[in-house]
Amino acid sequence: MSPKRDVKKHLGRPRDDEARAVRRQQILDGARACFVQKGFHASSIAMIAEEAGVSVANIYQYFETKDDLIVALVEAEVENDLAIVRLIGEASSLREGLDAAMVRLIGMAKMHTVVQLRLEVLAESFRNPAVATVVQQGEERTIAQLAQILRAAQANGEIRTEIKPAQSAAVILALSDGLLSRLPISPRPIRELAHEAVQVLFSHLGMKPV
Amino acid sequence: MSPKRDVKKHLGRPRDDEARAVRRQQILDGARACFVQKGFHASSIAMIAEEAGVSVANIYQYFETKDDLIVALVEAEVENDLAIVRLIGEASSLREGLDAAMVRLIGMAKMHTVVQLRLEVLAESFRNPAVATVVQQGEERTIAQLAQILRAAQANGEIRTEIKPAQSAAVILALSDGLLSRLPISPRPIRELAHEAVQVLFSHLGMKPV
Amino acid sequence: MSPKRDVKKHLGRPRDDEARAVRRQQILDGARACFVQKGFHASSIAMIAEEAGVSVANIYQYFETKDDLIVALVEAEVENDLAIVRLIGEASSLREGLDAAMVRLIGMAKMHTVVQLRLEVLAESFRNPAVATVVQQGEERTIAQLAQILRAAQANGEIRTEIKPAQSAAVILALSDGLLSRLPISPRPIRELAHEAVQVLFSHLGMKPV
């Protein structure tokens, strides 16, 4: 009735959006830990809840179903991957950028985690259309980002002008995924493989070998 | 007195190893169909049994455990992959061989199946040591096979002598996996990607572009 | 500001320990009913759940495993047996106490239940160490209790001072179990057997026959 009411009333307790975001992330972190260890379908909500330090029912206040949780996590992963590619563009040269990205990936402690999840995500993309959509959009953006970087390098004279940026970008990403997926099965250290792959790429791009 | 007596005497029904092999394959086929659609852990034994047209209990007379079934199927898949690489070696030239293999893969109706399973297997390798072992041994053999082919091509003068066969083989396989894993997420047709990738490879190997 | 704030803050629904105890007992009762009819290993959790009017999954929120449920029930039974012996001590004389106990056992409607379960428990003790431990500790306490009663009777001059209380107590318990186990197989009524057994005991203890 009083005019104040029309302004202040939030139709119930005002939502603390910040706290919600924190909790949400907490759950996503727990989920990631589980998914890395067991995969999407062998990870139970109960395990995720324990890992996240949260009650099972609480998870359902942030994600409607387990599938939604998976999709949300995939979105986060995609964003992550995009960030790595952005890193390349921030270097002073393509060479340094590529090198930095590779080195960073291979050197990071959580690489195992990232790669495991990436495979999980790709496999899930084959059956879960919602996941496929998210990943595909991420792929587009990532390719665009990398293509832009390649174009800049062409302008710099760092790489050949004959190559088609978008297509090469796609190949680079594929090679990268294929390489990392070798982590648990490669008969020789991934580091060596990565080095060789970089040579192949440089040769293709018209850069001098390392 | 009769010569038959010297032959091993069977008490009871003799084992029909051939029938067993058929049944086993039947189960593996059902399992593959399920694993492709749902993945390892979301496929239940009941579903596999139905798909294979077999009773649940019967599966356990051929595989001690669901995990054993998975490993057996992974073994079959690995053997499959090796066969494809062998195909390359049988062509009259490396170029034709590579081309044939790519074309065959991309053109085959079951490609979707093969790739989906490949991702599933790679993801599983991260957590299941038994699977990892099988896949790693397959990888070694496949690399060796491909390296041998490359060496022959070097002798033929078809490709550069500077490249190291084993390492290049590993990179080729990685690239191939990475490429195929794009099937459901690539913003443009896989065919184009594959073409570009072949260019990259040929450039690396010192072959004339297509 | 309010004094209630000092009390421990509950996030979420507080545990209702009382309701939990009720539910737990409800499950144990259902389990007892099943175990009596079918024995431990022929009783399924599903049957117990139905008998208790509870869902299967709910049972697992109170007992981690079927074995844990068995152990819990054995503990309850052991406590029951101890209560019966305590009854003897509460009588004004050993004679009346023993008589009361026997009469009560033989006259009770659930005797069948108690005895069946007792045999089940003894048999299980041979293979299940957890059960054996529980039963053994119960046996010790029961013997001690009964020995104490015998000692009091010795002080009263009601029984001979030559007998060793603990050992006689053990024999009495053994005889009691052996007697009751005859319930379904004795060619003559248990009542007569019990009477004869009491005579034997009284003779041993130096009491006048009934």
Added chain:
Amino acid sequence: MSPKRDVKKHLGRPRDDEARAVRRQQILDGARACFVQKGFHASSIAMIAEEAGVSVANIYQYFETKDDLIVALVEAEVENDLAIVRLIGEASSLREGLDAAMVRLIGMAKMHTVVQLRLEVLAESFRNPAVATVVQQGEERTIAQLAQILRAAQANGEIRTEIKPAQSAAVILALSDGLLSRLPISPRPIRELAHEAVQVLFSHLGMKPV
């Protein structure tokens, strides 16, 4: 047509009854081993078959159902128990006979086995009428046998004439079972308990203590 045929023809292969008896015993032995370790209901036919060194299907040519197998084994056990009591009668005096029986039981390596099975049988008697019948008939015979022995001892003047042989026999058997069932739970060695029990019995029978 020929007269010989009428004599020699067995309407199919003549049954080798002796071989059948051997096989049957072989199966029963395997069953006993399993039942002792796991109990009736936790022992599977497959386990029994393996323990007996026989195929699963073969068991069903000797026993129609698992229940029949149990009953057959119970019959054998009952016969066994009767044999032990007969042993008492063969001694030169009751004292020696009882002593010999007790000593033999307690000293035998397989006592554990016998007792475990005895408990299993008694427990099963509560629910399985077929078993109950077998055991009850065995009990009758055993009591009769022991009563006969007691009567002889009365004639010898070895024990009191006031006791009623049949009833005392029943009590002795009950005491014996109750005693042995203490094997896994008695806080003190069974040997001591047995000694004490013998004192009780002797006192009842009017014999001099040991």
Added chain:
DNA sequence: AATGAATGAGCCTTCATTCAT
């Protein structure tokens, strides 16, 4: 917002039993 409590459906595996050889 957050947790305790509860459940139907489902999972992997084993069981007792039958049939063909």
Added chain:
DNA sequence: AATGAATGAAGGCTCATTCAT
């Protein structure tokens, strides 16, 4: 007679999810 092969039914246990507090 004896064994291999097969199966419907069940068994113990867990899952994703909902509801009450």
